Amino acid sequence: MKYFVKVNGHDHEVVLTERLGELLVEVDGEPMDIVYEEVDSLGQVLAITGEGAAFGVSIEGDSQRAGITIAGHFYDIEIEDERERAAHAAARAAGAGGGSVKSVMPGVVVSLLVAEGDEVEEGQPLLVLEAMKMQNEIVAPVAGAVVRIHASEGEAVSAGAKLVDLKAAEEA
């Protein structure tokens, strides 16, 4: 099985092949010699690669998105297998042409600075979001038109919630 693994935004390909009861591991086209040992059911893994380089690895997440910690550093993981990648590519193609500004953190919308139909510049503040008692301006990532506003003033929003739909100027 081939996996497409984005690690901190960088693409890697991992191929796992079972042969005679052994799992052969290939990363970015090169075979990787690895001992993989799960310590518990909480995502603690021992990995020993090559000539004995040892790593205590912690992994958490679901089948699409995971976080890995190795020696204190965090690796953000997005993973797709071949079938998923094909399915996702088809979905992206179908949905192209629009864009949503999402909340990167949970918080409360303190004030809306634009209205539906407004034309906005890239970097123009769209709304003020308060999280952990700090106020943050959420700005337009591109120039364009405000198609729809999903949040109202005083509303609590969760991380990943759609705030504003924009139609990019070049699409208009």
Added chain:
Amino acid sequence: MKYFVKVNGHDHEVVLTERLGELLVEVDGEPMDIVYEEVDSLGQVLAITGEGAAFGVSIEGDSQRAGITIAGHFYDIEIEDERERAAHAAARAAGAGGGSVKSVMPGVVVSLLVAEGDEVEEGQPLLVLEAMKMQNEIVAPVAGAVVRIHASEGEAVSAGAKLVDLKAAEEA
């Protein structure tokens, strides 16, 4: 439901009664005011009794036998409900008249000091058990006759394994 709970060898009775969705707790005939809150699935419990005395409690074990740690002290628990108590009492009555010396720890039998049929005094060494590299003499708890020897020299035994069956002198 009434439970017979032996705590560090001392008998206590706990009655749990559900009334209108609340569990009423009675210990040794007295009502106990208790907040019981399970923190996780690993046996961590918060208990607050009476006027607010708070305890972090750790519990582990199975439905018959458990260990509880409160503020660093360990409580050995044997628990039976009414039905189990009746069943166990019947079993004990049926099996009366014999006694087994059991291994209190896992180890290896280094030497047997008695043979089947021997008469032994209370305190007389029956065998030498080596555990954690220390040799320990296992002695007869009562005077009597050696009915059967379950272990042989060099044999590894687990904790709780029967070593020697004795017939007490007063039963002879």
Added chain:
Amino acid sequence: MFDRILVANRGEIALRILRTAREMGIETVAVYSDFDQRALHVRMAHQAIALGGELPSESYLVGEKILDAAKRSGAQAIHPGYGFLAENAAFAQAVMDAGLAWIGPPPNAIEVMGDKIISRRAMKDAGVPLVPGLTDAVDDVAEAIAAAEEIGYPVAIKAAAGGGGKGIRIVRDPAEMDTAFRTASGEAVSAFGDGRLYIERYLDQPRHIEIQVLFDAHGDAVHLGERECSIQRRHQKLIEECPSVVIDEEMREKMGEVALQAGHAVKYEGAGTVEFLWSGGEFFFLEMNTRLQVEHPVTEMVTGIDLVREQLRVASGEPLGYGQDAIEMRGHSIEVRINAEDTAAGFVPSVGTVKNLRFPGGAGVRIDSCLYRGMEVGLAYDPMLAKVIVHAHDRDTAIRRMRRVLEELNVSGVRISAPAALAVLEESAFQEGDFDTHFLEALDLSKPHGNEEQLAAAVAAIYRRHRAADRALAVSGAARKGWRERSRAMTSAYSQAAGRPSAGGDA
């Protein structure tokens, strides 16, 4: 000394205070909101009193509930920790009016130091050096621009009632004043209910250096040297250390003297911190924190003095019993704050349930933490979950030790600030002591700092493959699972037959 004290706080600071009290033979009373029913501070106290309510505003911030809990528990004194009611002069007064001891400075000292404008005026009178600026609030943008011309750009606009970085804006040019003034004022109103702003000079390559002081009720006082807190972002500190590389013995004495002067001016009692901005060998009074601070452990590690113990001794009327000569600083200590936040995405808060938990160990390592497996991390409370503190004979070894410690630490279920701290510790400029308060914001934390991407990719793929195999086996496996493994913890509050209210119920 007290027989029993109540700790009006939660999290790591509640535990930290409970620990010292226990070690002094003092009984401890914890209070808790409904959200915190399973918290470690509840389980580790002798008594626990429910305050009711999920939010701070319904629990830890409600003075009457705290006072009622103190009365019910028979506590003789209240320790407020930091945050919540710690710098609330009215509450301090109410505690004393209720006949209880307040483990903190006199209400008047809190009040004076709590207002930036009044405190600056008081400090000016006491001869404490201030950052060039106005001691009065500016009323509008025009006044602000006039003031800035007088002081010289760049200037900082700050909320008079502020703290923790809220309501602060830097202005380098008159054109920026309008926006800055409006947003700072709005933030100040929303955060403190007080929109007054004042203006001062903005210093270049400033370092945040603060002096720990201890005053008894008999007029005696000592300072315990400095803490270097320049590794911060939006005035939220991430890494603190003691001593500072830029402070020598002479400078320490000078700053210590000034800090004691500041405290004496407000008749301070107990433990407090005088914060300074340090720039090119000059230092200026910023504010005085009239409470125990988050970063107090680095001072404890280096001086060997237990600050909570000293707070309790002072509050019970004991004299300090030692002078400045008794204070010796040994070795070097560093603290890293473990916050629930995604530092790679601009330090946004991270929420979740703590799953795996592995703390570092070994020599010279101190863990002040409220973390436990199964803990829920939400948005309603402070994101600081733990502090990791190291001590070693010199700064270089302390940095190496902290790197080792952060490499050992593992918390899963929420994102934590440890990788950002590790990135700072790996920077050679930090290692050489060459940094200021802008260091952390200038560091690109979105860029990955680990070098094991291929390994991470391989582990992720194998892990996913194993889970898929598990899922295929799950149906047959479920029947074999024992009765002790459960998918979630259960909760019950039982009251006795006689119908007395449960101790865990609403107070």
Added chain:
Amino acid sequence: MFDRILVANRGEIALRILRTAREMGIETVAVYSDFDQRALHVRMAHQAIALGGELPSESYLVGEKILDAAKRSGAQAIHPGYGFLAENAAFAQAVMDAGLAWIGPPPNAIEVMGDKIISRRAMKDAGVPLVPGLTDAVDDVAEAIAAAEEIGYPVAIKAAAGGGGKGIRIVRDPAEMDTAFRTASGEAVSAFGDGRLYIERYLDQPRHIEIQVLFDAHGDAVHLGERECSIQRRHQKLIEECPSVVIDEEMREKMGEVALQAGHAVKYEGAGTVEFLWSGGEFFFLEMNTRLQVEHPVTEMVTGIDLVREQLRVASGEPLGYGQDAIEMRGHSIEVRINAEDTAAGFVPSVGTVKNLRFPGGAGVRIDSCLYRGMEVGLAYDPMLAKVIVHAHDRDTAIRRMRRVLEELNVSGVRISAPAALAVLEESAFQEGDFDTHFLEALDLSKPHGNEEQLAAAVAAIYRRHRAADRALAVSGAARKGWRERSRAMTSAYSQAAGRPSAGGDA
């Protein structure tokens, strides 16, 4: 200094050594038996080399495997920890013959000190005070009785090759000699393959007090004060502290001088411990441990010196660089060993899988542990899982701190020795410093020491009731469980397509 070292050990001591090496910028190589594949020391090292085999005799005790691992990993030196090959002179020689540095004393020093009879003779020649007794082995019971008459009863029979309490018997009367001689001899043969016994006076109310020494390769040496290790059972220590309440500055200097004399007599290098029996102001040489000891952290806490760091410095040829004047003792430190044993049932070993794990935190607490959730505790290896060490400004506070710490500690899945240690710390005689080496054995640990029996009974009943309710719900609940929750961990060792042997395979 070395670039890379191999640690030929496991458990907490392997981690402890790895930690200091990491902090010194030295790369670390771990070795492990099949049983230890998931162990923390494997996960925390830079490199890990499998030795193969489940038992110590198939792995950590096989010198050739260790040397082969060192060669493969490119390590320049080997640290043996304690136990296993640490006091094996032949192995030390083999390491040196292989061109590697041995982080320990010269083979000859190990050899002389490893034999009780030879070492006593050497110490007698060096003017070190010995317990009245014979320096020669006694061949039979008659000779033993004659020797005992000369020395005076009570006497102790000890194995010449012994250690750790094996092969020791106390004889108070000639009539007891026959049995004692036979069992001691048998135990000595089985434990050490050497049945030789010697006899010495048995001291009343003896305390086990030992001196930590450090020698460099250039003839310089310092002692680091004493450790009080009298809380022991069958010569297995449970609680150690530094300093000892019975040792004043003058006595410390005297014992320190003698300890250095002992080391100089065998041309010692590195860290070592000279053990004394102390009785009524007199002290007598017991033996010298030619390695780092389990209880070394209490000395580190009080002196501020990292003993492993000093071992590495000495082994790499560096001079100590400081004299006796530089050694200052500050405050008081106590260590408790956390063993997997049921102390209520006579300290029998406890086996199982570690489930819950909660370590204490706060100021003055050090955790040296190899514990992790899911760890299997078996019989093949030492039952010591962790050491908890505290430091405080005085002994009274250190005791209170340790009590607080043991109250916070929670390990479930195996029984641990912490409740026994807590029982000792709660005894007023211990608190007053009034104890000897018989204290622990005289304490009735089968008697419960906790006072919350009724609470325990109630919690047990409610817990059981909840589990019964879970069981009733289990079938419907199982389907909802996610793919990440599994009943057991999975293991795989993969090798690459090209067919090179896996690094995790047999060496």
